């Protein structure tokens with residue numbers, strides 16, 4: 001890596017990074033031309049308006065994710081909960097609930113390793129495998145509700161309620177209470193991604209208090225009456241370790257609640273939209289279900305639900321020919337690395353048989369690699385199997401909006417997906 005003091009962005013023919021803005025909803029929704037321009041011209045690019053460094057190409061992104069000593073998950077500058085208005089919110093939690101403290105995703109090893117060990121124990125493969133019968137029953141119940149209509153609002157009738165109900169049950173609620181979980185998750189994502197008025201922040205604090213006290217009561221119950229579930233595992237998982245405090249438990253729940261809400265629905269929406277765009281892929285999958293595993297990986301590579309998250313440079317460093325001063329905010333662009341032609345030849349092509357789809361960075365990488373990946377993949381496998389069994393000739397029932405996605409800097413949430421189909425079973 002060469003040491004330069006300014007981003008090295010040679011201007012050649014075609015477009016320049018400056019010709020795009022990630023604040024533009026059209027670029028957010030379809031960022032791929034921008035990503036290729038970055039790969040070609042400036043794999044680590046300082047956005048002129050914000051000073052944020054976008055890390056876009058596969059090798060540089062892997063370097064940054066591996067090098068957590070330099071690219072830290074502890075953030076000082078990111079987030080919108082800052083300034084006078086935020087005090088209303090933060091004081092309310094401090095006085096009547098549990099104030100935010102950084103754990104897991106907002107920590108670096110060795111602190112991170114302590115949280116991660118407990119979370120991995122709680123989120124183990126066996127526990128997820130045991131959920132398969134419940135997932136299958138739920139998916140069929142949801143499909144039963146619209147199958148005779150021959151069409152559905154896929155996002156509202158399937159993509160949200162399916163994983164939402166599963167998570168609600170995992171965190172100790174009754175499945176029928178999933179709209180409560182949804183309200184909590186939407187609240188966390190809202191104040192985490194846009195600046196709010198004092199009034200909005202006051203309301204946001206009340207919703208979060210309801211969430212915190214519900215989780216606290218479930219933890220207290222599991223402490224006294226442990227079960228074979230996630231909440232018991234979190235509260236009891238401390239053999240040989242420091243037990244987690246209620247502040248730490250609350251922060252972990254904050255991450256599970258927000259982390260699982262939009263991601264799996266986004267993956268499912270893009271999966272179905274892919275089947276609609278490429279009916280030959282649907283036919284291949286219907287004939288050979290073992291290909292579903294690759295389909296899931298290729299979808300996560302092609303249209304990553306989490307396009308980018310933040311890191312802070314702890315020290316001065318050089319990456320991809322660009323100098324990054326200590327204290328800079330960096331955006332690790334998983335969605336861009338997944339379209340890097342140097343790693344995935346002809347990266348813009350959806351290829352069900354791509355031999356290295358599973359090298360995508362849609363779930364991040366160690367040490368922060370997504371702990372919900374096994375759960376999410378199992379949900380997708382169950383969902384795609386049931387959809388292929390029961391819904392044939394998948395088509396759009398209404399044209400996709402333009403842009404296709406809601407405004408978001410880091411995620412890829414679809415606005416609308418109305419689907420029509422032929423009932424098979």
Ligand code: HEM
Nearest residue numbers: 104105255259260263264267306362363364368370372376
């Ligand atoms: C398709 C579905 C999903 C995608 C694409 C996804 C994506 C990601 C990514 C990219 C990261 C890395 C964060 C980083 O590098 O800082 C991550 C971490 C995380 N995800 Fe997911 N996720 C999904 C599902 C879930 C689910 C279902 C849950 C919870 C139930 C969840 C909870 C978390 C948590 C708690 C972390 C932080 C882990 C750590 O810092 O050690 N995710 N996820």
